[in-house]
Amino acid sequence: MIRVNPHHAALPARYLFAEVADRVRAFRRRRPEVELISLGIGDVTEPLPPACIRAFHAGVDELAAAASFRGYGPEQGYDFLREAIARHDFQARGVHVDADEVFVSDGSKCDIGNFQELFATDIRVAIPDPVYPVYVDTNLMAGRVSAGKGNHRGGLVDLPCPAANGYAPQLPQEPVDLIYLCSPNNPTGATMTRPQLQQWVEYARAQRALILFDAAYEAFIRDDALPHSIYEIPGARELAVEFRSYSKTAGFTGVRCAYTVVPRDCGAWQDDGTRVSLHGLWNRRQSTKFNGVSYPVQRAAEAIYTPQGRQQVRALADGYLANARIIREGITSLGLRCAGGDNSPYVWIDAGRDSWEFFGLLLEQAGVVCTPGAGFGPGGRGHVRISAFNQRARVELAMQRIAHVLG
Numbered sequence: 001m002i003r004v005n006p007h008h009a010a011l012p013a014r015y016l017f018a019e020v021a022d023r024v025r026a027f028r029r030r031r032p033e034v035e036l037i038s039l040g041i042g043d044v045t046e047p048l049p050p051a052c053i054r055a056f057h058a059g060v061d062e063l064a065a066a067a068s069f070r071g072y073g074p075e076q077g078y079d080f081l082r083e084a085i086a087r088h089d090f091q092a093r094g095v096h097v098d099a100d101e102v103f104v105s106d107g108s109k110c111d112i113g114n115f116q117e118l119f120a121t122d123i124r125v126a127i128p129d130p131v132y133p134v135y136v137d138t139n140l141m142a143g144r145v146s147a148g149k150g151n152h153r154g155g156l157v158d159l160p161c162p163a164a165n166g167y168a169p170q171l172p173q174e175p176v177d178l179i180y181l182c183s184p185n186n187p188t189g190a191t192m193t194r195p196q197l198q199q200w201v202e203y204a205r206a207q208r209a210l211i212l213f214d215a216a217y218e219a220f221i222r223d224d225a226l227p228h229s230i231y232e233i234p235g236a237r238e239l240a241v242e243f244r245s246y247s248k249t250a251g252f253t254g255v256r257c258a259y260t261v262v263p264r265d266c267g268a269w270q271d272d273g274t275r276v277s278l279h280g281l282w283n284r285r286q287s288t289k290f291n292g293v294s295y296p297v298q299r300a301a302e303a304i305y306t307p308q309g310r311q312q313v314r315a316l317a318d319g320y321l322a323n324a325r326i327i328r329e330g331i332t333s334l335g336l337r338c339a340g341g342d343n344s345p346y347v348w349i350d351a352g353r354d355s356w357e358f359f360g361l362l363l364e365q366a367g368v369v370c371t372p373g374a375g376f377g378p379g380g381r382g383h384v385r386i387s388a389f390n391q392r393a394r395v396e397l398a399m400q401r402i403a404h405v406l407g
Contacts, residue, residue, distance in 0.1 A: 010145040016133050016375030017041055020359075027363055037398040039327070039386045040369040042186070042345070044251045046319065046391075048300070049312035052250060055303035059296030073292045076283065077104025077259065081298045084305040085259055089244070095231045101263050101279065103286060104293050104301075106256040108216045108245040113138040114289075115212060115241065115260070116178070118281050119268065123177040126157040128169040130187055130373060130380035132214070135180045160379055161188060167339050167348065168196055175207055181230075182214040184221065187376045187385040188348040189324075189340015191226050197233050204239045210268060210278075211240040216258075219249040219317050221343045237263040241278065248320075248345065248389070250304050250313050257293055257301045320345045323395045324388035330399035331386075334406050345388040348373070358384050366401040 014022075020040055028036070048056070062068035076082070082099040090097035105111050113134050116125075121143045127135050136156060139145075145155040157176050159169035167190035169181065181200060183192040192200075204211050213230040221228055230236045242261040246252035262282045267275040303309045321342075328341035331349055341347040351358035355372035362368045362384075371387070373380030388395065 005141065007141055007143040007145065010140040011137055015137070016371070019375070020369070020371060023359075023363070024369055034367045036363075036367050036369060037390065037394050037401070038369040039388075039390060039395070039398055040371045042248065042387050042389055043253050044248060044316075044320075044389050045394075046251055046316055048251050048255070049304070049309055049316065051303040051306055051309035051312055052300040056255075056296050056300040059299035063295065070295045073295055073298070075286045075290050075292045076100075077102065077293065078295070078298050081302045082259075084302050088305045088310075090229060090231065090261075093228065093232070095229055096237065097231060097261055097263070101261055103260045103262060103282060104298060105258050105260060105286075105290065106293050107247065108214065108243045108258040108260075109134055111243055111258065111260045112180075112212065112214060114285070115282070116142055116144075117285065118278065119178060119210075124157055124175065125178045125180070126159050126172050126176040127180045127377075128161050128182065128185070129158040129378060130161060130376035130383070131180065131182055132186045133376065135182075136377070158377070158379070161185070161190070162379075163337070163339070163350070166190055168192055171199065171203055177207070177209050179204060179209055179211045180214070181211055182216075184217040184340070184344035184346075186214075186217065187346055187371065187373065187380065187383075189342075189344035189346040190348075191221060191223070191343045194225070194227050194233070197227055197230055197236075201230070201233045201236050201239065205235060208269065209239065210266075211236075213240050213242045215242055216245040217248060217344055218244065219313070220321060220345055222321070223343055226343060231261070231263075237265040239266065241266060241282075246301055246304065249317065250301075250309075251316060252297075252301070255297055255300065257297050317345075319392070320388045323390065323392060326392075326395055326399060327386050327388060330403060334403060336406075341388070347386045347388070349384050349386060351382055351384050353382065355381055355384050361405065362402060366398070366405045368398045368401055 082102040085102045086097050086099040125139050157172050161167045161169050167188040218228045230240045245258040262279045264279045266278045324341035327347045331338045337350040339348045355374040359372040371385040373383030
């Protein structure tokens with residue numbers, strides 16, 4: 001008889017954003033007259049940059065002619081995009097990343113969820129609390145959970161991110177093998193400093209551990225003192241993999257394009273004590289399970305690195321950061337503590353009450369959708385995340401409604 005993967009039983013009953021969507025749908029059925037404003041899920045609202053649109057069209061046109069038609073592309077990504085990424089995102093900042101260390105994909109969520117496949121199921125995994133749920137859920141699906149644990153993160157090592165530490169993750173009190181870090185953080189908006197990242201690199205080296213560094217929101221960093229890449233820290237190439245996305249950078253949430261950097265220096269150990277290249281393992285995995293990102297999409301992504309594209313993408317991020325500033329200032333004026341919103345499009349609010357209760361209050365009385373912090377881990381209880389991804393006028397109206405309810 002066919003049997004299901006028993007490890008799925010360790011998952012929460014619902015995925016966070018599916019639960020939010022269900023509650024919003026139920027509200028719409030009950031209150032169809034209310035015009036909801038969504039500041040919940042981190043989905044963009046502004047159109048693609050004109051430079052990307054032109055390149056997208058040109059790529060499609062190439063597929064319409066026999067002389068320029070392309071079928072299957074390389075699973076790792078076309079050279080023109082990999083070279084642009086290495087040159088502009090890393091080498092221009094003095095960071096050593098070669099083009100063949102870049103793997104283009106259809107999303108960071110997919111890559112982060114899939115990368116743990118390369119490792120044994122009995123490794124010790126450290127995950128910040130609160131943090132993006134995919135880190136936790138994919139490890140539970142793989143069987144990294146201890147029987148008898150009372151919470152859905154059982155078997156994983158929590159890295160508390162308290163307000164007193166600027167919502168940055170604290171070093172674990174026990175040895176771990178795989179470490180997830182996210183900076184700027186989703187959901188708290190906290191961005192790790194150079195000394196903090198250096199501390200983690202030193203810890204990983206001492207433990208012979210690996211860091212999976214999620215930098216999907218690095219384009220929103222405006223403080224020049226903050227690192228954009230973990231590879232800005234000496235020695236990180238040997239023990240860190242970095243994930244980046246064009247979803248929020250250039251509005252590609254529906255277009256789907258991202259990339260993962262796996263340095264050739266980066267490795268892990270086999271049972272016999274020999275060290276193997278993660279670059280080779282990930283290349284083998286992608287060649288087996290992934291058929292690459294479409295040619296027009298990669299041409300559109302390449303256009304981000306043109307002078308016009310860079311200017312347009314910067315303007316997009318600046319617009320969302322301006323929204324975040326409006327949210328942060330509005331929340332602060334109401335006497336609530338919050339973080340983020342300066343180098344991140346997310347504002348993390350200490351609600352002073354149960355996070356789902358606060359979510360319901362804003363939904364029912366203000367017609368505004370946020371995201372309950374409890375869905376990001378036990379450390380998110382009593383908090384909510386508000387996203388800056390919406391049009392300026394909608395954000396301003398949302399803050400007026402929230403002020404009316406909370407004021």
